[in-house]
Amino acid sequence: MSAIRMDGKMVSAKVRGSILDEVNRLKERGVRPGLAVIIVGEDPASQVYVRNKERACEECGFYSEKYALPEETTQEQLLGLIDELNRNPRIDGILCQLPVPKHISEQAVIDAIDPSKDVDAFHPVNVGKIMVGNFDFLPCTPAGVMQLLDEYNIDPKGKNCVVIGRSNIVGKPMAMLLLHRHGTVTICHSRTQNLKEVCAQADILVAAVGKVDFVTADMVKEGATVIDVGMNRKNGKLCGDVCFDEVNEKAAYLTPVPGGVGPMTITMLMKNTLKAAKLHAGIED
Numbered sequence: 129m130s131a132i133r134m135d136g137k138m139v140s141a142k143v144r145g146s147i148l149d150e151v152n153r154l155k156e157r158g159v160r161p162g163l164a165v166i167i168v169g170e171d172p173a174s175q176v177y178v179r180n181k182e183r184a185c186e187e188c189g190f191y192s193e194k195y196a197l198p199e200e201t202t203q204e205q206l207l208g209l210i211d212e213l214n215r216n217p218r219i220d221g222i223l224c225q226l227p228v229p230k231h232i233s234e235q236a237v238i239d240a241i242d243p244s245k246d247v248d249a250f251h252p253v254n255v256g257k258i259m260v261g262n263f264d265f266l267p268c269t270p271a272g273v274m275q276l277l278d279e280y281n282i283d284p285k286g287k288n289c290v291v292i293g294r295s296n297i298v299g300k301p302m303a304m305l306l307l308h309r310h311g312t313v314t315i316c317h318s319r320t321q322n323l324k325e326v327c328a329q330a331d332i333l334v335a336a337v338g339k340v341d342f343v344t345a346d347m348v349k350e351g352a353t354v355i356d357v358g359m360n361r362k363n364g365k366l367c368g369d370v371c372f373d374e375v376n377e378k379a380a381y382l383t384p385v386p387g388g389v390g391p392m393t394i395t396m397l398m399k400n401t402l403k404a405a406k407l408h409a410g411i412e413d
């Protein structure tokens with residue numbers, strides 16, 4: 129039997145619809161969420177993501193600005209732009225697409241963004257707030273995964289949750305959100321011993337590795353939920369970290385790539401930007 133596909137495109141369309149409704153209501157109070165997206169250099173995958181973010185802004189009725197800066201942009205120039213955006217009242221959210229070119233410090237960029245406009249939730253202030261469970265913004269990819277789980281009535285409470293990958297962007301915050309929901313969480317990485325055995329214990333397995341066909345059927349427990357956060361290219365075709373066809377026969381629920389976590393990530397960015405706009409306007413939920 130094949131797994132139930134967790135349809136991130138469908139769930140996204142629904143959530144974006146409700147965001148648009150709220151944006152239309154906010155319009156009457158003179159509030160319009162605004163997002164600035166910065167991209168430095170010409171990375172083709174990043175271009176696709178940024179285009180998808182612009183499209184999502186349109187769908188949600190947001191004001192948006194895009195800054196496409198050349199590869200040679202200096203760190204000083206980039207930080208100067210961020211400083212301007214921090215002070216721009218039309219802008220509620222600032223996202224600088226990562227990775228940035230090697231001559232620019234990623235942490236310096238993250239640290240420069242006003243925490244109240246940090247819709248990625250990458251700033252140390254927001255990371256700390258997430259850790260203590262008192263946050264304004266949730267990191268987009270992990271939040272998207274949580275919303276997908278909720279949509280399909282999959283409750284992490286008391287379950288074995290295994291996250292493969294320990295990045296600041298996905299693995300670490302993913303583990304924290306599952307922990308907040310009372311999952312029993314294990315974080316695996318490249319130095320983990322007995323990786324297959326650990327993964328095969330998972331009721332909920334989240335793969336954020338960045339390697340094609342990394343998760344094979346022997347790593348998956350019968351009836352598990354498998355979330356594929358991978359965004360890889362194989363012969364130019366987009367694919368995740370999971371061997372879809374074989375895992376499909378073993379898992380109960382599985383996210384596709386594309387059409388799974390990716391669209392949810394962007395939808396959560398929209399949610400954070402809406403939240404930022406409300407906070408900036410002094411509107412409580």
Ligand SMILES: Nc1nc(=O)c2c([nH]1)NC[C@@H]1CN(c3ccc(C(=O)N[C@@H](CCC(=O)O)C(=O)O)cc3)C=[N+]21
Pocket residue numbers: 176177180223224225226227248268359366385386387388389390391393394
């Ligand atoms: N500051 C920052 N924030 C991010 O949130 C961020 C980032 N940098 N750098 C790169 C990663 C990756 N990411 C994706 C967003 C959407 C899709 C997406 O829309 N995926 C579509 C298909 C995309 C395609 O066709 O290539 C899907 O899965 O269906 C993928 C990946 C956000 N990231």
Ligand SMILES: [Mg+2]
Pocket residue numbers: 159160161162217218219405
């Ligand atoms: Mg505004």
